[in-house]
Amino acid sequence: MIRTLTLAASLCLGVASAQEAEPSWSVVIHGGAGVIERGALDAQTEAAYRAAMNDAAVAAGEILAAGGSALDAVEAVIRVLEDDPKFNAGRGAVFTSEGRNELDASIMRASDRQAGAVSSVTTVRHPISLARAVMEDSPHVMLSGAGAESFAAEQGLEQVDNVYFFTERRWASMARAAIRMGLPVPPRPEGAPQAEPVNEGALDLMEREHAFGTVGVVARDQSGEIVAGTSTGGTTAKRWGRVGDSPIIGAGTYAEPGCGISATGTGEYFIRLNIAARICTYFETGMSADEALDAVIMDELTGLGGDGGVIMIADGAPLWRFNTAGMYRASLVAGGDPVVAIFGDEE
Ligand code: ASP
Numbered sequence: 142m143i144r145t146l147t148l149a150a151s152l153c154l155g156v157a158s159a160q161e162a163e164p165s166w167s168v169v170i171h172g173g174a175g176v177i178e179r180g181a182l183d184a185q186t187e188a189a190y191r192a193a194m195n196d197a198a199v200a201a202g203e204i205l206a207a208g209g210s211a212l213d214a215v216e217a218v219i220r221v222l223e224d225d226p227k228f229n230a231g232r233g234a235v236f237t238s239e240g241r242n243e244l245d246a247s248i249m250r251a252s253d254r255q256a257g258a259v260s261s262v263t264t265v266r267h268p269i270s271l272a273r274a275v276m277e278d279s280p281h282v283m284l285s286g287a288g289a290e291s292f293a294a295e296q297g298l299e300q301v302d303n304v305y306f307f308t309e310r311r312w313a314s315m316a317r318a319a320i321r322m323g324l325p326v327p328p329r330p331e332g333a334p335q336a337e338p339v340n341e342g343a344l345d346l347m348e349r350e351h352a353f354g355t356v357g358v359v360a361r362d363q364s365g366e367i368v369a370g371t372s373t374g375g376t377t378a379k380r381w382g383r384v385g386d387s388p389i390i391g392a393g394t395y396a397e398p399g400c401g402i403s404a405t406g407t408g409e410y411f412i413r414l415n416i417a418a419r420i421c422t423y424f425e426t427g428m429s430a431d432e433a434l435d436a437v438i439m440d441e442l443t444g445l446g447g448d449g450g451v452i453m454i455a456d457g458a459p460l461w462r463f464n465t466a467g468m469y470r471a472s473l474v475a476g477g478d479p480v481v482a483i484f485g486d487e488e
Contacts, residue, residue, distance in 0.1 A: 163457030164474035166205035167361045168214060170197045172228050173354035174405045174450040177467030179484050191481050193225055194471035198479040201360055206475065211360040211368035212250060212273070219246075219269040219372050222356040226308045229354030231267065233308045234374025236315035237383075240327030242306035242374055245388035246272040247283075251367035251396035258283040258388040264290055266299040269372045272388070274298065282390060286382075304332040306374075313339040318378035354469075355387055357394070357403025359454045367401040367454055369394050369417070376408065386411035391418035399456050400424050405468070406442075406449010414441055420453065430455030434462035 172194055182190070197218045204214040223231025234242040246268035247258035257276025260283065265271045274296045275284055284292055293300060307330060316326045329336065355373035362368075371394045373387040385408025386393035393404045395417035402417035411417075416437060423433035430453060438450060443464045450463020452470065459472035463485070471481045482488040 164476065165363050166202075167454055167457055167459050167472070167474040168198060168201040168205060168218075169359050169452040169454060169459035169461065169472040170194060170201070170218065170470065171355075171357045171403060171405055171450070171452045171461070172197075172222065172469030173356070174448075174463045174465045174468035175354075176465060177469070177483055179486075182483070187483065189227060190469050190483060193222070193227060194469055195479050195481045197222060197358070198471040198473040198481070201358065202473045202475075202479075205360060205362050208363055210364075211362040211366045212248070214360040214362065215248060215358045215368045215370040216269055216273050218358045219356055219370050220267045223267050223269060223372055227354070228356050229311075229374045230356045230372040231374075232306050233311060233354070234306050235311050235354075235377040235379075236374075238315070238319050238322070238324050238327070238378040238380045240312075240315070240330060241303055243379070243382075244268045244306070244372070244374055245384060246370070246372040247388045247390055247394040248272045248276060248368065248370040249390055249394050249396040249401075250276070251398050251401060254397060256282050256390045256394075258390060258394075259289045260285040260384045260388045261382060262286070262289050262293070263303045264300045265293045266301045266305065269370055271296070271298055272370070272372075283388065285384075302332060304330045307333045309334070309337055310339050311374075311377075315378050322378060324378075355405040357387075357405060357452060359396070359401040359403050359452055359459070361401070361454050361457060367396050367398070369396040369401040369403045369454075371403045371405075373405075385409070386416070391415050393417060395421055397421050397425070401454045402451050404449060404451045406463075406465070407447045410442055410445055410447025411449065414445065414447070416442065416451065420451065424455055430458070430460055434460060438462040438464055 201214045226233030243261040245260045249256040257272040357371040359369045371387045392412045400421035453460045467484045
């Protein structure tokens with residue numbers, strides 16, 4: 142469904158560069174939302190996040206400008222972010238209270254509503270590629286745990302020891318959380334690098350940020366196809382095999398013709414509200430993209446007590462909305478320059 146009025150309204154939000162017609166391709170990216178306040182990030186950290194978001198948008202743009210598919214663009218960019226220890230996905234993911242990294246990811250294509258998802262994988266270097274393999278090479282939509290790992294092996298995807306995902310600051314953050322929860326701090330994983338001191342101030346900040354850092358990409362290619370993908374380590378010190386919204390189609394990731402969403406935030410609320418699909422449904426049934434985002438994120442999510450945000454492509458236009466102080470984010474449309482932002486008062 143082509144909604145030119147909605148598109149015009151969306152472009153007025155200033156997220157997309159001002160263009161009269163739908164851009165031939167577009168991409169929007171998030172690196173997590175949370176209490177990311179101006180002045181709380183030191184200049185070097187802020188610059189590093191901005192550079193990562195900018196590079197991700199440019200990399201996606203190169204694929205899309207060359208006529209590549211939205212599916213390839215989403216997978217390629219998320220793989221890079223999964224390798225980047227700044228983000229809570231792949232290497233750099235948060236730890237469970239048992240001291241492991243358990244990773245979740247999903248991907249969905251709008252035109253045929255094909256989708257793939259994985260939860261609680263511990264040895265797959267790029268969970269987003271496994272989610273794509275589930276979509277393309279299995280009869281299922283969601284695989285979890287040991288079964289997902291054996292499917293990854295059958296598919297020849299790169300597997301690593303769980304300790305590959307280890308980072309000191311995420312370990313220290315989990316240890317602090319375990320103590321707060323009255324749980325024993327698990328033994329340091331075998332093969333982890335020698336313990337090094339971590340900046341306590343940075344840990345405080347990470348906790349205040351809610352340790353978000355989930356990554357997501359929504360892209361629309363030159364054929365008009367929209368694909369959305371999300372990858373995460375979940376929440377710090379999660380227990381009992383907890384799975385959040387990121388691998389749940391409709392909650393953390395959703396795509397249908399004209400609409401694609403990837404979410405980040407307190408997953409329990411995003412599951413209960415079926416956030417990603419809900420926004421697309423509101424949009425599809427008559428609200429403007431802006432109204433749909435406000436209704437679901439600012440009213441319903443906030444009303445329930447949840448926090449976080451989403452990125453969206455509505456027809457051709459990239460948008461975002463979050464009820465937290467900030468969200469690491471970027472967008473790029475054909476013929477435009479990357480828009481990169483962190484704090485709530487930008488763009
Ligand atoms: N939504 C993710 C989860 O609940 C976490 C996040 O986005 O930071 O697993």
